[in-house]
Amino acid sequence: MGLRDILDDVHSGELTPEEAQARLAGYARTEAGRFDAARESRRGIPEAIFAPGKTTEEIAALAETALETTGRAVITRVDGEAVTALETVLDGEVTHHERARCLVVHAQGFEPPELDASVGVVTGGTADRRSAGEAAVIAGEIGARVERIEDVGVANLSRVIDQLPRLREMDVLVVAAGREGALPTVVAGLVSTPVIGLPVSSGYGFGAGGEAALLGMLQSCSVLSVVNVDAGYVAGTQAGLIASAIADARP
Structure with a gap:
């Protein structure tokens, strides 16, 4: 998308300012760090939030930014009390893959890709x-x-x-x-x-x-x-x- 397309979509409400920022910069700034919101369009793979070493509040902040900018949040190596807290604060369809230690959240209206493979x-x-x-x-x-x-x-x-x-x-x-x-x-x-x-x-x-x-x-x-x-x-x-x-x- 060009700059004018992004501005038009912000004006029409199709893009949030956070989504526009992420598309222009290639990442979104958060208090917990920078989230690579353009990874999927650049590499074809969703960005993941690696939980170890981060507080629950930092994980939640990054996850909320992921939902705002990409429509989903993928959190890896997460378990214990952090899962319960995140399930409470994150808005969307939450799936906890307990054995895999992954938490996946899809924003309302998000449509996951489907491959014929x-x-x-x-x-x-x-x-x-x-x-x-x-x-x-x-x-x-x-x-x-x-x-x-x-x-x-x-x-x-x-x-x-x-x-x-x-x-x-x-x-x-x-x-x-x-x-x-x-x-x-x-x-x-x-x-x-x-x-x-x-x-x-x-x-x-x-x-x-x-x-x-x-x-x-x-x-x-x-x-x-x-x-x-x-x-x-x-x-x-x-x-x-x-x-x-x-x-x-x-x-």
Whole structure:
């Protein structure tokens, strides 16, 4: 939009001054910091508010700015008393993804995007669901159809084989695993779908904290890309971007 278009929309009431400021500057100023309101138009992914290290008041201020400028707020790594407080003060449709530690708020009238593309989010075991859930939330907010395929770890390879038809139907796969991180390597060797490995900080002993899982995925002889340990947001955004490109290429 040009400057005159933005001014006309402010005058007609289609844009708030906050939305106009964000479009002109590329971000919106708040007492809690600057919110990147133009990230979605610039990168195709929603800006997220990372909760750790922020007070509830700071999270709320950023979330309110997100709602004013983009129509939604995505808050990651949030739990406990902060969730209860935010659900009370934020105006809109609030969804708390408890296991994924994500809070998503859609302003009244906000229409989430919808892509003609699917993302499969796969876990080796129950311990992987937190990071995988974060990936699923973000990919869904980008507009992809998300399917969860859970508890198919390689300790019993038949569980993966049983799910092969579903895995091969997906346009993109995020595969989360802890311990030695073998599951993404196995899956990537069985499908033609792009695979994003998500190492999880489960496991114990030597290589604990996701280190062995990360190194195992990086050393994979099958073709996959890998994000950092527990980086569900990054895995979800990468999957969403690939899904978006696939959807755009479809007739």
